[in-house]
Amino acid sequence: DSGVTQTPKHLITATGQRVTLRCSPRSGDLSVYWYQQSLDQGLQFLIQYYNGEERAKGNILERFSAQQFPDLHSELNLSSLELGDSALYFCASSLTEATEAFFGQGTRLTVV
Amino acid sequence: GESVGLHLPTLSVQEGDNSIINCAYSNSASDYFIWYKQESGKGPQFIIDIRSNMDKRQGQRVTVLLNKTVKHLSLQIAATQPGDSAVYFCAENMNNNAGNMLTFGGGTRLMVKP
Numbered sequence: 649d650s651g652v653t654q655t656p657k658h659l660i661t662a663t664g665q666r667v668t669l670r671c672s673p674r675s676g677d678l679s680v681y682w683y684q685q686s687l688d689q690g691l692q693f694l695i696q697y698y699n700g701e702e703r704a705k706g707n708i709l710e711r712f713s714a715q716q717f718p719d720l721h722s723e724l725n726l727s728s729l730e731l732g733d734s735a736l737y738f739c740a741s742s743l744t745e746a747t748e749a750f751f752g753q754g755t756r757l758t759v760v
Numbered sequence: 761g762e763s764v765g766l767h768l769p770t771l772s773v774q775e776g777d778n779s780i781i782n783c784a785y786s787n788s789a790s791d792y793f794i795w796y797k798q799e800s801g802k803g804p805q806f807i808i809d810i811r812s813n814m815d816k817r818q819g820q821r822v823t824v825l826l827n828k829t830v831k832h833l834s835l836q837i838a839a840t841q842p843g844d845s846a847v848y849f850c851a852e853n854m855n856n857n858a859g860n861m862l863t864f865g866g867g868t869r870l871m872v873k874p
Contacts, residue, residue, distance in 0.1 A: 650803065650805070681862060683864075689866075690849065690864050690865065691849060691851075691864040692864075693861055693862065693864070696861060704861040706861060738804070740862075748809050749794075749806075749862055751796075751803035751805070753802060754802075754803050
């Protein structure tokens, strides 16, 4: 158990819908990262937050947004969902921006 | 943009043999590298890391080598066991004005034959 908690574990939704994925980082970790992993693909960096502020953006679509709250948990919002958005979404956290990141078990999103 | 990549998508080894997984990176400003192991249905698990001021770091049965001259990273697993079967990702970290971004390579699948 990495200490990073993601909910829900599985999510099935229809195209055009909007979903929110939640991440609770390890206790004490200030940095949160979101990644997307499509079937048999690598990990694509989406966005990073540090202590509530957005710090880095990767290949995140405009339909996607995220935020980190004062209690340091983070949410990834995916809207106008398309079939191609079906993937595993991972959250990771790290103590600072220059230390190893620990991953949650992911949320498997299926868009039908 | 610059990216991290892997030479071998699949590596098959005999149980007990040593495994070497390679990774090439192209961003010379990267100062921190991590190897992750991902088992089926699970999130990536931290294995070992190395900073750019080092060229070798050892853990339990694992060694990471960093060659900054040719921008190459490798993970060596000694006495490979069936439980080592997984996908291995290398990741590089670069902290610049845009923030801190951990960039992952495409992954190598390690298959251990009993």
